[in-house]
Amino acid sequence: APVTKLEIDPNLPPLEADFLRQSYARAGAPFFLIAAVSNQSPYVNESFILAVRFYYSQAFYDAPYKKPTVSNIFMDEMGQTDGTQKIGNVLYRYNEQRYQLIAPAAGPATIGPASISYQTGKSALSAFDRLFGGAAVSEEQTQTSQPITLLVRNLPSGQPASFYGAVGNDYALSAQVAPRNVEVGEAINITVTVKGEGSLKSSQDLSLPSIEGFKVYPAAATSGNLPEKEGVPQSYKTFKAVFVPTASGIYTLPSVKWSYFSPKAKQYRTLLTQPVQLTVTPSTKAENVYNFSPNAPAGGA
Secondary structure, three states, X not given: OOOOOOOOOOOOOHHHHHHHHHHHHOOOXXXXXXXXXXXXXXXXXXXXXXXXXXXXOOOEEOOOEEOOOEEOOEEEEEEEEEEXXXXXXXXXXXXXXXXXXXXXXXXXXXXXOXXXXXXXXXXXXXXXXXXXXXXXXXXXXXXXXXXXXXXXXXXXXXXXXXXXXXXXXXXEXXXXXXXXXXXXXXXXXXXXXXXXXXXXXXXXXOOOOOOOOEEEEEOOOEEEEXXXXXXXXXXXXXXXXXXXXXXXXXXXXXXXXXXXXXXXXXXXXXXXXXXXXXXEXXXXXXXXXXXXXXXXXXXXX
């Protein structure tokens, strides 16, 4: 029988709490499909999760799934899991599809219904079974989830100059510089990496500081996902550049600043790397002059 009163732990994450409310409201039905999000009012560029669960307490087969359509949202698949949940006196199994979502602009955003079609029974009957008195094949049934409407919040004013659009929590910034002692004309590789909770895919590239007496050759930034922490998506972004000194001397690579907006703290936070001293000595290599014309002898100058 359906549960008439449900007490939800206030410490339960919003997504799981919503699943509890919806699943208990559908208790008793042999099949149902529900969807929930981890955040009903995310900030622009804030990563959040959509999960769609198909609950069943009876056997079924031939169940194609159709994922929801979205507007004002970027959606990436995170994979699927299976689980069990007891609702009242009925033990349900469920299959869950998860997605990572990011809204690029403030205002309304919508998640359309997901759907799954299926036939009940243990397995499809062959043509021979149907012809010679096998049980009738059940009609196809369809379950759909309710659409979800979100209100995406704009980021507050007062953005630092070092803010490149990243929204998330608990980010960390690190830098690697090697080598730190070179001759004039030799390359110094600089790599700056930021990682933390959220998605950095839509954030802009970091501008590395310039140093007088160096030529700078920036490389394209790379980004990707890291293993989840307690079900929360993690990501990283790496910025690289080659610095080539044109004059000898002792130089200082200043601190790199990188800022992000923390929804948890509801404020902008700025991270800094440590300044790095670079020592450049005169070149000891003979200067080669190369002839790149089509008629130049092979391997010659």
